[in-house]
Amino acid sequence: MSFPLLTAMAVVPALGAVATAAVPAAQRAAAKWVALGFSLVTLALAAIVLVRFDPGGARFQLTESHAWIKDFGVRYELGVDGIAVALIALTAVLIPFIILAGWHDADPLEGARPNRRWRPTQGFFALILMVEAMVVISFEATDVFLFYIFFEAMLIPMYFLIGGFGDRAGGRSEEETATQRSYAAVKFLLYNLAGGLIMLAAVVGLYAVTADQLGTGTFSLQEIVQARAGGHLDMATSTERLLFLGFFFAFAVKAPLWPLHTWLPNAMGESTAPVAVLITAVVDKVGTFAMLRFCLQLFPEASKWATPAIMILALISIIYGALLAIGQRDIKRLIAYASISHFGFIILGIFAMTTQGQGGATLYMVNHGVSTAALMLVAGFLITRRGSRLIADYGGVQKVAPVLAGTFLIGGLATLSLPGLAPFISEFLVLVGTFSRYPAFGVIATVGIVLAALYVLILYQRTMTGPVKAEVRSMPDLRVRELVVVAPLIALLIFLGVYPKPLADIVNPAVDHTMSVVDKKDPKPDHPVTDAGWFSYSPMPEGANHGGAPHDGASGGAK
Numbered sequence: 001m002s003f004p005l006l007t008a009m010a011v012v013p014a015l016g017a018v019a020t021a022a023v024p025a026a027q028r029a030a031a032k033w034v035a036l037g038f039s040l041v042t043l044a045l046a047a048i049v050l051v052r053f054d055p056g057g058a059r060f061q062l063t064e065s066h067a068w069i070k071d072f073g074v075r076y077e078l079g080v081d082g083i084a085v086a087l088i089a090l091t092a093v094l095i096p097f098i099i100l101a102g103w104h105d106a107d108p109l110e111g112a113r114p115n116r117r118w119r120p121t122q123g124f125f126a127l128i129l130m131v132e133a134m135v136v137i138s139f140e141a142t143d144v145f146l147f148y149i150f151f152e153a154m155l156i157p158m159y160f161l162i163g164g165f166g167d168r169a170g171g172r173s174e175e176e177t178a179t180q181r182s183y184a185a186v187k188f189l190l191y192n193l194a195g196g197l198i199m200l201a202a203v204v205g206l207y208a209v210t211a212d213q214l215g216t217g218t219f220s221l222q223e224i225v226q227a228r229a230g231g232h233l234d235m236a237t238s239t240e241r242l243l244f245l246g247f248f249f250a251f252a253v254k255a256p257l258w259p260l261h262t263w264l265p266n267a268m269g270e271s272t273a274p275v276a277v278l279i280t281a282v283v284d285k286v287g288t289f290a291m292l293r294f295c296l297q298l299f300p301e302a303s304k305w306a307t308p309a310i311m312i313l314a315l316i317s318i319i320y321g322a323l324l325a326i327g328q329r330d331i332k333r334l335i336a337y338a339s340i341s342h343f344g345f346i347i348l349g350i351f352a353m354t355t356q357g358q359g360g361a362t363l364y365m366v367n368h369g370v371s372t373a374a375l376m377l378v379a380g381f382l383i384t385r386r387g388s389r390l391i392a393d394y395g396g397v398q399k400v401a402p403v404l405a406g407t408f409l410i411g412g413l414a415t416l417s418l419p420g421l422a423p424f425i426s427e428f429l430v431l432v433g434t435f436s437r438y439p440a441f442g443v444i445a446t447v448g449i450v451l452a453a454l455y456v457l458i459l460y461q462r463t464m465t466g467p468v469k470a471e472v473r474s475m476p477d478l479r480v481r482e483l484v485v486v487a488p489l490i491a492l493l494i495f496l497g498v499y500p501k502p503l504a505d506i507v508n509p510a511v512d513h514t515m516s517v518v519d520k521k522d523p524k525p526d527h528p529v530t531d532a533g534w535f536s537y538s539p540m541p542e543g544a545n546h547g548g549a550p551h552d553g554a555s556g557g558a559k
Contacts (some may be wrong), residue, residue: 004064005045005048005049005052005062006049006062006064006078006079006080006140007064007078008045009042009045009046009049009088009092009136009137009140010133010134010136010137010140011133012038012041012042012045012133013038013039013042013095013129013130013132013133013136014129014130014133015038016034016035016037016038016039016041016042016126016129017038017126017127017129017130017133018126019034019038020034020035020038020122020125020126020129021122021123021126022122023122025122028107028121028122031121031122031125031126032099032103032121032125034125035099035125035126035128035129036096036099036100038129039092039095039096039099039129039132040096042092042095042132042136043092043093043095043096045092046088046089046091046092046093047089047092049062049080049085049088049089050085050089050506053080053082053085053506055082055505055506055508055509056509059081059510059513060079060080060081060142060222061079061080061081062078062079062080063077063078063079063142064076064077064078064079065077065078068146072145072207072217073207073210073211073216073217073218073219073220074143074145074146074219075143075146075219075220076143076146077141077142077143077146077220077222078137078140078141078142079140079142079222080139080140081509081510081513082506082507082508082509082510082511083289083292083293083362083507083510083511084139084140084289084293084510085506086362086365086366086503086506086507087139087285087289087365087366088136088139088140089366090281090282090285090365090366090369090370091132091135091136091139091282092132092136093370093492094277094278094281094282094369094370094373095128095129095132095282097373097377097485097488097489098128098274098275098277098278098373099125099128099274100481100484100485101273101274101277101377101380101381101482101485102124102125102128102272102273102274102275103481105124105165105272105273105274106120106121106123106124106125106165107120107121108120120164120165123160123164123165124161124165127157127158127160127161127165128157128161128274128275128278130157131154131157131158131161131278131282131283132282134150134153134154134157135150135154135282135283135286137150138150138151138154138286138289138290139286139289142220142221142222143219143220143221144203144206144219144220144221144294144298145203145207145219146219147290147294148196148199148200148203151196151199151250151254151286151290152192152193152196154283154286155188155189155192155193155196158188158278158279158283159185159188159189160185161271161275161278162181162184162185162188162267162270162271162275162279163181163182163184163185163186164181164185165271165272165275166178166180166181166184166270166271166272167269167270167271167272167273167332167383167389180266180270181270183266183270184263184266184267184269184270184271185267185270187262187263187266187267188263188266188267190263191253191260191262191263192253192254192263194253195249195250195251195252195253195254195260196250198246198249198250199246199247199249199250199251201246202242202243202244202245202246202247203219203246205239205242205243205246206219206224206243206298207219209233209235209239209243210224210227210233213227213232213233213234214227214232214233221293221294221297221298224298225297225298225517228300229517235299237301237302240299240301240302241299241302241305241306243298243299243302244295244298244299244302244303244306245302245306247290247294247295247298247299248291248295248306248310250287250290251287251288251290251291251294251295252287252313252347253287254283254284254286254287254290255284255287255288255291255343255346255347256284256287256340256343257313257314257317257343257344257347258313258316258317258320258321258340258344259313261317261321261340264279264280264284264336264339264340265333265336265337265340267279267336268280268332268333268335268336268339269330269332269333269336269389272380273332273376273377273379273380273381273383273384274377274380276332276335276336276376276380277372277373277376277377280336280339280372280376281368281369281370281372281373281376282369284339284343285365285369288343288346288347288350288361288365289365291347291350291351292350292358292361292362292514296350296514296517296518297514297517297518300517300518300519303351303518304353304518304520306351307351307353310347310351311347311348311351311352311434311438311441313347314344314345314347314348314351315344315348315441315444315445316344317340317341317343317344317347318341318344318345318348318445318447318448319341319444319447319448319451320340320341321337321338321339321340321341321342321343321344322337322338322341322447322448322451322452322454322455323451324337324340325337325338325341325451325455326451326454326455326458328391328455329390329391329392330389330390330391331379331382331383331389331390331391331459331463332376332379332383332389333389334391334455334459335372335375335376335379335415338415338452338455338456339368339372341448341451341452342364342368342372342415342423343368344448345361345364345426345427345430345445345448346361346364346365346368346430347361348361348430348434348441348445349361349364349429349430349433349434352430352433352434352436352437352438352441353437353515353518353520354433354434354436354437354515354520354522354523355433355508355511355512355515355522356429356430356432356433356436356522357429357430357432357433357434357437358433358511358514358515359429359433359504359507359508359511360425360426360427360428360429360430360431360432360433361426361430362507362510362511363425363426363429363500363503363504363507364423364426364427364430366422366426366496366503367414367422367423367425367426367493367496368423368426370414370422370489370492370493370496371411371414371415371421371422371423371493372415373489374407374410374411374414374486374489374490374493375408375411375412375414375415376411377485377486377489378404378407378408378411378486379408381404381478381482382394382397382404382408382463385401385472385475385476386471386472386475391459391462391463392462393469393471394462394463394464394469394472395462395463395465395466395467395468395469395472396464396465396466396467396468396469396472397463397464397468397472397475398464398465399468400468400472400473400474400475400477401472401475401476401477401478402477403477403478403483404475404477404478405464407478407486407487407490408460408463408464409460409464410490410493411489411490411493412456412457412459412460413456414493414497415452415456416449416452416453416456416457417449417452419497420494420497420498421493421494421497422492422493422494422495422496422497422500423493423497424497425496425497425500427449430445431445431446436522436523437523
């Protein structure tokens, strides 16, 4: 029996959470190192998964399958494709930086009375590791019921991270701060629980349909997809559409997609910067990932039926998020609304139903995670120094902290998808894939690029340039620990911006398979291009098999 690598990927951070929580109250520093150590072990396991994964191999690899609840057809079934591998790697890379960035975020405030029973530092880092464990197994699960359990369970540690370890900056009284944290945490929980409950009804409905038509109910993604392909499972149109809507609603809340997005600005604004990164760069990716893995593959006809409406909602998210980001006075809420705009691009690419669009959307999930982490963590360092989240409280920072300002600028330029930085390739492919099938939607989406330049450059101008405000004159530049957090993220943004091929090669075959399940083919261009450097496009002939090995350009476009 081979080593259960995927199980280990989830078990190690879960054990780390238990070990961190068990560290004695007085040993706060030890708890931090224990958490960091377990996160690095998880990163090492992710590297092994990345090395062992063969992009040209089977659809799902490193699979594990064991009977769990036999009477209900529930199995402990794990497997990874290229999309899951990329997002697992993103999660494993970001968690150590999140822990380092939040090194002092849960330390007792000066003058606070020691409490031997309450261990906030241990709890803070234990909860982060528990979220990592649940996110990882969500990416690995190929059993719908198993996925659902951890999709919902991750809400619990996130609720306590938002409500119990919120941002200490803002110039408010302790009572007002606690009230706002509680409001943000409860809103996060209620929105996501509502989505999860609707999804649960759809999960039960899916089981009932498989039991009726296959004789035995199943939650296995692979079994359901194979049964549909073989003609053994034929859902009624109305049933498939209702089940699709149940799944999609939950994922749209998590993503978040307009108009189900309103919990995100509150949650990110009231969280510490590392927890805000955990929300938008890690947890929210489960929603867009699940659209690709479950919505499109379980309900291909309903996905095509809902595509126009979903793309309109994605366009609204792009423009609405960007416009509200421009008008924000709070740095963290600005980044939150920018993320809503970016998730609009991701969902637009997914439902464009082209290999370029879906490949770009998958790359966008990874690149947005890195760019948002870089920008938000530097913003967190800035806010910690000044003690305020308000943009108006800053000015001239680049003159007193040039390294901080420089890294902030690079993170901001990545957020606006500057060519040469990682998000550019993702946004470019999403727009190309969208325009090739829905030209009007592609044109409207480009407005989001212009608006992104506005909110990023306005933010930088108002905080980093101009006269030095008295309150920032003594602001220190980035320290060694903070440089260790930011420098690798900046390097990764540049590397993936200049050379995206390794990441594209991993995700392209999985995108091809998703396209084959949905039975969509790329539209033929009026003037095919045989060789255009990195972005060659060679349309598939009618009837070509999307599920085979990737070919130049058709799978995400980067080669």
